[in-house]
Amino acid sequence: MAGGKRPYSVIWSAAVFVVLEIAAILMLSRTSSLQDIWISRASHRVHASIWGGGEKVRNYFTLGQENKKLAKDNFELSAMVRDFAQKDLSYRENHLYDDRVANFRLVPATIVKASRNSQHNYIVLNKGSEDGVKPQTGIITTNGIVGVVNTVGKRFSYGLTLMNAKISVSARIGRTGLVGPLEWDGRRSNGALMKGLPLHYSVAPGDTVWTSGFSSVFPPDIPIGVTGKIRQVDGSTNEVAVRLFQDFGALRYVIITENLDREQIAEIEKEGQK
């Protein structure tokens, strides 16, 4: 019996307390404007937090619907991004470069496969004989030279990059006009060496290195890199370190350069050697 009485008396006490407290607060807000402002401000804050809490709860229960909508939006956006990426690739290949500079025909291409971790690195390009690519044509970028096309298939071509011990390129050191072979240093993805330079030519560190134009593979005056440390080899020649502008670690788009006069040059060379 007593157990049944206790909850009833607690509820009754709480009800009396609430009624009297409300009465006191009402009297307080009626008799003092200062307290009235303070109480109404506090009640607004309580209202705001209650409404805010209600909104949060409502939002929580509509999360499933919101997730479905977001997933749909995400799918549509992904499709758009894929579409734009494809368009961008085509645009870069077709519009970024003029297809002819002096006596060189330029074919833009995208690297589809590349090796970077061996001593004989290579790349595979998405252009082949169907696009007019021929063996022994140059591969360059706007940052310098990349390598030489070695084998050509119908739709793809295989090239050796400058990060290959077999590749040597004719280069010129800007200020003095000194020409020599440029090879990969075998260690870094942007490091090369110019070997066999005569001792009596002075080379200043920081000079720009260009393609010499003496080979029929690369157009002349393409900036390749800058000179670094100079080292004397066997007391007879100088060896200059070159920091390449093109970092082979971040390579995606290239240009294949085909010398249109190459056959004529080869013929006249052959005639002259007879």
Next chain:
Amino acid sequence: MRQRYIFTYLVLLAIQIVLGGLLNLSQYVVVVFLPVMILSLPITHSTPRLLLIAFVSGLAVDFFTNGVLGLTTCALLPVALARNSLIRLVFGTELLSRQEDISIHKQGPAKVLLAILLATTLFFLIYTPVDCAGTRPAGFVALRMLLSIALSTPVSYYAAGVLAPREADRWR
């Protein structure tokens, strides 16, 4: 006996009104012993009855002193509501089950002082912020609360001695 208790209660209420109306010590201090008057009401009184007495007492003090009706009342009502819980916390359940009234001689000054301190703190925790109504910095409110508790507690202890029933002394 009952009439004597009511008379003492009314006298103390009148003193509280006079104290509140005339004795203005400082803006930092308010002396209130109404919480101990509620705490010392006979243990046989039910909580709704305590709430009604607190409401009327608070209203009388508000009406005759500061004129802001409801200020003391809204702070005193929670004391009345929490009275039995406070007694259970400080003195244990035995006091409530034996229906003994609070007495300094019987329960000891330390426990009574602790109960007074808790009731006074509860009162000023509500009274001081409501009185300042957000117009004073928090530091001022806290200092006023602490000083009022510090001064009101010993005054309340004296009031508890006045309100202590004679039977308790005799029983001892």
